[in-house]
Amino acid sequence: MALDSAKKAEIVAKFARKPGDTGSTEVQIALLSTRISELTEHLKIYKKDFSSRLGLLKLVGKRKRLLTYLKRKNYQSYTKIISELGLRDK
Structure with a gap:
């Protein structure tokens, strides 16, 4: 069920904060x-x-924890990512 490398690279490029960023909260979400x-x-x-x-x-729980963290630390980025991914806000 793993993502292929081309699709993964495309997602990382779209949501990265700067070139080479692969571990930011936005990319993980x-x-x-x-x-x-x-x-x-x-x-x-x-x-x-x-x-x-x-x-x-487990994946849903991890994403929920990351979204809670992002909402607390950077609300503007949180609103941007939930609108781009089509997620609901509580």
């Missing part, structure tokens, strides 16, 4: 969101794949 959407599509087909479902729940 974008990569997690892509993996979450792919796993969701997988689970629509394979409904009894419980190990993948557990992995999906």
